[in-house]
Amino acid sequence: MSLHVVRAGHLTTVQDRGRSGLAHLGVARAGALDRPAADLANRLVGNEEDAAVLELTLGGLKVRADPGCWVAVTGAPAPVTVDGAARGHARAEFVPAGAMLRVGTPVRGVRSYLAVAGGIDVQPVLGSRSTDTLAWVGPPRVVDGTELTLGESVGQPVAHDTPRPPDAGPLRIDVGPREDWFAAGALDVLCGTPYTVAAESNRIGLRLDGPPLPRARAGELPSEGMVLGAVQVPPDGRPVVFLADHPPTGGYPVIGVVRPGDLWQCAQLRPGDEVRFTIRRTRH
Numbered sequence: 001m002s003l004h005v006v007r008a009g010h011l012t013t014v015q016d017r018g019r020s021g022l023a024h025l026g027v028a029r030a031g032a033l034d035r036p037a038a039d040l041a042n043r044l045v046g047n048e049e050d051a052a053v054l055e056l057t058l059g060g061l062k063v064r065a066d067p068g069c070w071v072a073v074t075g076a077p078a079p080v081t082v083d084g085a086a087r088g089h090a091r092a093e094f095v096p097a098g099a100m101l102r103v104g105t106p107v108r109g110v111r112s113y114l115a116v117a118g119g120i121d122v123q124p125v126l127g128s129r130s131t132d133t134l135a136w137v138g139p140p141r142v143v144d145g146t147e148l149t150l151g152e153s154v155g156q157p158v159a160h161d162t163p164r165p166p167d168a169g170p171l172r173i174d175v176g177p178r179e180d181w182f183a184a185g186a187l188d189v190l191c192g193t194p195y196t197v198a199a200e201s202n203r204i205g206l207r208l209d210g211p212p213l214p215r216a217r218a219g220e221l222p223s224e225g226m227v228l229g230a231v232q233v234p235p236d237g238r239p240v241v242f243l244a245d246h247p248p249t250g251g252y253p254v255i256g257v258v259r260p261g262d263l264w265q266c267a268q269l270r271p272g273d274e275v276r277f278t279i280r281r282t283r284h
Contacts, residue, residue: 001150002066003116005142006100009060012142013131014120015113016052022126023248029228030130030138031244033203033267034111036165037075041115044072044092046155051119052129054142056112059105063114067097069150070117070157074165076109076268090164092157109268118151133203134245168265171241172280173231173256178221181253182233183214190231190239190255191277199271203245205232206266208275212237213255223249229258231277241266 005012015038018031032038032055042051054061059078065071072092073080080087081102087093095101103112122129122139131138142148175187195210213233226232230242232252241258242250243266258266259280269275 001069001118001152003148003150004064004066005061005144005146005148006064007060007062008142008144008146009056009058009103011057012061013055013133014052014122014139014142014148015055015130016128017050018130018244019126019128023225026248027126027137028132028134028245028248030128030132032113032130033244034075034113034165034264036163036264037111037267038113038115040090040161040165041072041074041113042119043158043161044074044090045070045115045117045157046153047115047117047119048154051115051151052122053116054114054120056103056114057110059103059112061103061114063101063148065095065097065099065101068099069095070153071095071101072115072157073103073112074115075112076106078106078112079104092159110270111267116150117153117157121149121151132245134247165264166261168268169262170276170278171262171265172259172278174259174280175256176254178253179255181215181217181221182255183216186213186215186255187279189213191279194274194276195239197269197271197273197275201269201271203243205243205246206241206269206275208239208241210238213239215253220251221253223251226250226254227257229260229263230254231256231258243267
């Protein structure tokens with residue numbers, strides 16, 4: 001069972017839940033940027049939660065199924081057709097043998113997810129089928145002409161499943177660990193003014209344009225470990241949110257860390273979109 005990729009689109013990669021627990025060896029997590037969307041796609045076609053899916057950046061994918069298979073497209077809402085006939089978003093759809101499945105350009109958001117019953121059965125690397133676009137660990141980028149082997153189905157497709165991806169909102173951050181490197185009022189600047197997504201953003205990090213965060217200390221830190229969601233501030237003072245393919249170490253101070261439950265939003269922000277931060281307060 002396989003999918004033949006006729007057109008790969010702007011950037012299509014294989015992703016699962018990533019490589020947890022290997023940062024001490026210099027291996028990034030990778031994995032689907034919008035995990036709630038990827039999880040939903042897998043549930044809709046009856047897959048296990050860690051089945052590999054295709055992550056599409058701004059759509060543009062065309063694939064031919066052999067034989068017929070159940071699919072689901074979630075994440076950024078994009079037009080879905082099978083041999084030119086419109087199909088639904090965020091629902092299980094059957095693609096007959098030899099039919100052409102097309103996922104167009106999303107009407108909003110950036111990344112869509114295509115799950116196929118049985119999952120994308122590429123060879124795992126370091127325990128994951130995810131492609132890391134910084135180190136290019138894992139399966140290679142999907143290109144025109146790629147043949148993707150499918151696994152065997154383990155469950156039945158469903159017409160509807162929950163939970164659906166959450167609503168968007170400000171990115172909640174836990175302060176630290178290097179807030180002492182910033183001047184008084186830096187957090188007020190970060191949380192009081194909207195930032196704009198820069199065109200250089202990618203799976204490695206969400207780069208933001210806006211007011212620079214004032215520093216209290218000059219110089220840079222010795223290289224130290226970085227975590228998913230870290231808000232690192234380079235010398236120009238403009239924050240960068242580390243995403244799934246981020247390097248495991250860095251030398252710029254981290255003013256806060258975005259909560260894991262909010263990181264999916266970073267996957268769907270386009271250049272020019274506004275981003276707001278808010279400090280997550282812990283109740284006592």
